[in-house]
Amino acid sequence: MPEQRLVLASNNAGKIRELGDLLAPMHFLVEAQGDLGVPEAEEPAVTFVENALIKARNAASHTGLPALADDSGLAVDALDGAPGVQSARYAGDGASDADNVRHLLDAMAGIPEAGRSAQFHCVLVYLRHALDPTPIICHGVWAGRILTEPRGEGGFGYDPVFWVPGKDCSAAELARSEKSRISHRGKALEGLLGSLRGRATL
Numbered sequence: 001m002p003e004q005r006l007v008l009a010s011n012n013a014g015k016i017r018e019l020g021d022l023l024a025p026m027h028f029l030v031e032a033q034g035d036l037g038v039p040e041a042e043e044p045a046v047t048f049v050e051n052a053l054i055k056a057r058n059a060a061s062h063t064g065l066p067a068l069a070d071d072s073g074l075a076v077d078a079l080d081g082a083p084g085v086q087s088a089r090y091a092g093d094g095a096s097d098a099d100n101v102r103h104l105l106d107a108m109a110g111i112p113e114a115g116r117s118a119q120f121h122c123v124l125v126y127l128r129h130a131l132d133p134t135p136i137i138c139h140g141v142w143a144g145r146i147l148t149e150p151r152g153e154g155g156f157g158y159d160p161v162f163w164v165p166g167k168d169c170s171a172a173e174l175a176r177s178e179k180s181r182i183s184h185r186g187k188a189l190e191g192l193l194g195s196l197r198g199r200a201t202l
């Protein structure tokens with residue numbers, strides 16, 4: 001089967017790496033939007049699904065290619081779901097991963113282990129073209145707990161402070177393939193690939 005070009009509507013190197021791994025066995029030639037000159041989309045919405053649709057449509061309309069977008073984030077129960085859709089800019093516009101992690105640990109100072117439950121969410125949107133009226137939308141969730149100090153060097157974002165129950169390590173201490181197998185992103189992509197396989201046209 002010839003390879004189908006697909007634009008990844010993300011500028012996050014960690015996501016691009018993980019989605020690239022997961023899409024490798026499929027018949028896609030994956031290209032990051034930054035390599036195709038796509039301008040970054042605003043993410044003004046209050047839901048992951050709306051932001052993912054906006055990002056996918058932006059990339060599809062600038063390239064004429066099918067597009068896959070990922071809007072994701074961390075929801076901490078003790079913080080009423082924050083940082084949520086604000087996860088990338090929790091410590092302010094232009095914040096680094098380390099800034100956001102520090103901001104989170106400060107916000108949770110003094111909260112005991114039993115109150116530190118949290119979930120990663122990932123919503124993936126696949127559009128065949130910018131005006132696709134039937135996007136494929138998949139949502140994956142990964143439950144864990146927030147540590148009091150960062151651990152591990154792998155992954156990205158909040159991985160060093162996300163404790164993975166059952167693995168007895170942080171998400172940043174998991175092998176890349178293991179994270180992809182059990183993470184919010186891995187689960188969402190599994191659903192997406194199932195829907196794509198059931199479709200006549202990519």
Ligand SMILES: O=P(O)(O)OP(=O)(O)OP(=O)(O)OC[C@H]1O[C@@H](n2cnc3c(O)ncnc32)[C@H](O)[C@@H]1O
Nearest residue numbers: 010011012070071072073074087088156157158159
């Ligand atoms: O919008 P794009 O360009 O895709 O990149 P982004 O980093 O801005 O991505 P989001 O708007 O979806 O924000 C998601 C943030 O949530 C965090 N996040 C998402 N998935 C994560 C994961 O697997 N591990 C750790 N942190 C994650 C991380 O801080 C991301 O920056």
Ligand SMILES: [Mg+2]
Nearest residue numbers: 012043071088
């Ligand atoms: Mg973003």
